[in-house]
Amino acid sequence: MFYEILQVRMDWQWALIVVLVHLAQGNEGNSVDPTPDLYEPSWVYKCEPEEGCQRSEHPQPTNSSAANSSFMVFESLDVCRTVCGPFGGLWPRPVTAVLSTQTLKMHPNLLRFALTNAPVETREMLVEMTHVITSNLFAECNGNITEMVETPVMVYISVKSPSLELTWDTDEQYLLDVQNEVDNIVVHISAETVYGARHALESFTQLIAPDRPEFSNQHQCGLRIVTGAKIRDKPVYKHRGLVLDTSRNFIPMEDIKRTIDGMAATKMNVFHWHVTDSQSFPLESRRVPQFTKYGAYSANEIYSTEEVRELIRYARIRGIRVVIEIDSPAHAGNGWQWGKEYGFGDLAVCVNARSWRHLCIEPPCGQLNPANPAMYRVLRDLYRDIAELVPQPALFHVGGDEVYLGCWNSSEEIVSYMKNKGFDTDTEGFIRLWAEFHSKALQIWDEETMAVGGQQQPVLIWSSELTQPERIQNYLDKKRYIIEVWEPLSSPLLTQLLRMGYKTISIPKDIWYLDHGFWGKTKYSNWRRMYGHVLPRDPNVLGGEVAMWSEYVDAQALDTRVWPRAAAVGERLWSDPRSGFAAAEPRLQRLRARLRARGLRPDVVSPEWCAQHDARCY
């Protein structure tokens, strides 16, 4: 089964070419002085076996010996990187790859996908996936491919499983085979699931690069594809996530989607959405509109249910699961402060308290009120809304970090509730209260999940006082909770929890927190440092995450804070290579160019000179 893609775009392309031809002719007619600018900088890039791509002077046309060796000399640095080195321009590094050094011109309009070997159930999603990669290919030339090409590229996609589920059990491995046959290029993709096929398609786009000089001032641009490749690939860790906090500062949906695009480019698969916190509650709840009425910064800073549903779909066709976190019982304030007004009593306590230094980690304070049964009712409605939103089997994050016992202790209502319950009002008593909250919340989540036809699933929870080794087994069932450990590298907690048999996600804050280095005594981790961190290889380490907390970031600074550093973690989690950052840097430079082409604004990792001279900036 073949189908035409982007027929419209192709026509548009033709029209544009006609215009360009006219322009070129017009120029010829008018130009008086045909001598080219003698002083134009003009570089080529040589692929040297040891050093990678090296900039050098443009070979003189008179020099015939240079022409002989031209198969490894490129006008385009991007093309040089795509063939130079054992893994070309691939990011993350695949398990094994054999790449040809030959390239051929290609055009996305001559790309044909055959889905006959994919179950019918998967085809609709596969079609969407191919649309994504086609538009990514156009983006490599800013949407304007001027080179005419006649070589068709046939992509045969074979998928075994009809399932569209995306979970930790989803098989993400794939085989990608590219061959140059007589008049065309034939690509075979085989994968167990659609998501494996998606990763293969992503790798396929990474075998293609724009053929134009660095900092070209011309509009000509064509694409070149590696003519032969065999890639066998699968991830080391099944949970490769990015936390985005949209509560401290609101991040518009288009910026979130751009972040998803970056994750897809690096084969990350979990978008951990820290959507609420004590500062604001931007997530629309159809059952409890008060959350956004009292919690959103403004009417324009709300994620509507429709938008969230669309985001989940958008992420899914990029192989990414959206995990919504409703942080609780702490980190909840604005959005919960309306209880009294509606006769429900205090749903949360310490909300926006003036003397915040005693009651929470940062202003504004707020902690849910576990003594108030109405709070659980409201929570149930919220959970139900979320359960209806997310595809089953659903993964949910209950938060659970940084509970300030002093805040609860400041509420007479809570203290007397504890006394009635027979809890001591010492630390352990408050810990019991905290654990009681989580167990009630989990029960509500389970009930609401099942009410929408889902199955009981484990939930994610942040590490905290509650997850200390001496406490955790009394309060948190290891079958039900997966602990997201954010303690610094020096903390033994991760090892302790693994020894006790808890499943974990690792997110060492002193290495993988993207907001560090801009406040207090925290230290910035550049991509090398992030890349250098290796997780313990243990079946109970499901993977890791990199975290973008948004106290000091909003849409303005988001991209440069996140990219390309998150990609370093992406590769660490996908292939966990033994080689260090030096081997990765040229590929990361290519990834950076790719992210830029796809509309992101990644930071640079070095002076441009170093990008043009691999391995020289040691």
Added chain:
Amino acid sequence: MSSRSKRMIDAVIKYVVSDSQNMAAVSNSNRDDCVRCYEPMVDDSIRKGGFSDDSPVEKNITQHPYPVCRLNHLDFDCDNHFCPWKVAQGGEMKWCGEAVGRGSPAYFARVARLRRALLLLAAAACTAAALLYWRQQSDDRATRPLHNLYTDVEPEWTWVCRNERCERLPAAEMSSLQSLPTCNMLCASTQLWPQPTGPVSLATAAVPVRASAFNLHVVASPSRHVSEHLEDAFSLFREDLRALEKNMISDKHSDIGPAHEVVVRISVNGSSDVRMLIDTDESYKLSLRPKRNTLVADITAHSFCGARHGLETLSQLIWLDPYAGSLLALEAATVEDAPRFRYRGLLLDTARNYFPVGEIVRTIDAMAACKLNTFHWHISDSQSFPLRLNSAPQLAQHGAYGPGAVYTTEEVRAIVRRARLRGIRVLIEVDAPAHVGRAWSWGPQAGLGQLAYCVEVEPWSAYCGEPPCGQLNPRNPHVYELLERIYAEIIQLTGVDDIFHLGGDEVSERCWSQYFNDTDPMDLWLDFTRRAMRALERANGGKAPEMTLLWSSRLTRSPYLERLDMKKFGIQVWGASRWPESRAVLDAGFRSVISHVDVWYLDCGFGSWRDSSDGHCGPYRSWQQIYEHRPWVDESVGGMGPVGDGWRVEGGEACQWSEQLAAGGLDARVWPRTAALAERLWSDRAEGAAADVYLRLDTQRARLLARGVRAAPLWPRWCTHNPHACL
């Protein structure tokens, strides 16, 4: 029309026509509040803000040498038209709005209490009903009453100025809405950035205006040149207002009554030179007052640049009210202002990574918004040479990253033109003799001999601080001929002939001693500097610029410092603030521009971009630290020790080196931190990053955003919404 927009319109009408019911109350309590004045903090203990990681610091503030405002300065009298109360009482001048400032809270509070009581009653009733309903429906969770209680609710906040603070309240509690920007502008803080150094008085009432209703009247001008520049600067000013208006919701602005015409009358009595020169008088006076249905803004200054600063301040008295859907302006104000330091710079390095022209123009616009006056353009380095000069096109040919990574002379002229209208000098630095590279490698093939040595030599770490290496050949006369041509073209392009920057840092003695083992490399360096200076003099029509800057280096330390001519050279001190060099240079009597690496380098704190991890600086400096650095006063913070007599501190500069920065990331790295430096250099207020500084900088950040500058946020938006609550 939804009820929400109706409420908004009510709110706006409040600005325009006073509500007769509460007029008496407002006018009585407002009698002394018609004009806000700003006294400097005197011996007041200020609590430094910040989150839990910054431990609170208590600090005694000394008397500010430049009083910000005196209440009696205006001889304030409520019979004159600065008083909204008096005018409103007259009843006929409806344009003069009710003061929404201090008089109103009492009234609002009463209303709020009543409403709250009613709401509570209603809520209790509803709850009872809800709970009953709940019981009945306990099996069917999907249709629980909770969400039926309040369908179609939208968040809406209103702000009220209470106790000199804007407080956020749910809109439902108030009968009318006031937006945060309007509350901020009418409440206690001046919201000006940088804070003026002279007296300031601001009205507490606002009137609607729109960008197209601003007209310029040049009252006095020393030359046609100045008049033309005033007109062009005024066009930019109007563009900035239009950029604000762009965020407006269009269907609303017609509902708030007619926008006032604004006549901007500018008198420049003084210099007929429009350039930002080293001795340009940048002071200005601004007065804004209502006159019938118009506002009249009078700006007087002694130079074009001063008048331009006046326009900038005027633009800060105008804001977009999102609820009103209109620009509003304070209806009266007077500001007297002059900068504390005459050199207020930002360095941008476009050699390590290339920045497109648009990014540079935007940076200049942002600088102008903060009244910085020097764009120090570190245009070349060993990595690249993107400046395509007509006099030496080979440099860009061999030095640029690619054909599209060059600055043509037309582009430089456009940038200079923009900067001039913004009151900014463009100081182009072609660093020499070190920090050169491949751009200088074409000498032998052109028959000029070696122009540079050690170009891209390996191992680089032996010959320079970061790859790639390169250093000019100090014995090749062609080098000086080329430098003369470069300098002449730069002066011609930028029009800046009173200040020049020769570069001159981080010379590798080892590189030179490989080729000239007969001479002490320090002597070579000194000799190079003198010959480069002579080339500069020739390029500048035979006379040395008033101040030629060199980076601090071994050459600017004893015993070499004494061999430099202090009449000609100024030193840009970039060593750490605790190093003795700042002191030594100043004690020796040299003019200096301060750019301490440990505080004012914006590139620090991002780790190393190469394997050998030494050489990078850190940590990252927050805007608070940048703001609080005052090395010229007697404070241990500055690290320079007691202030010396006759120190000649020309000013300071933030440096954005670009090893780890390229287009796209520029704005968030530079702003708002450079705005903090701008106020340090303009106002040099004695207190540190106090609460008022947070509020004003937060507003300034919003202004930068409106101009398309992607400035980073200061804190979570909640802290913006709740002024003072995060401090």
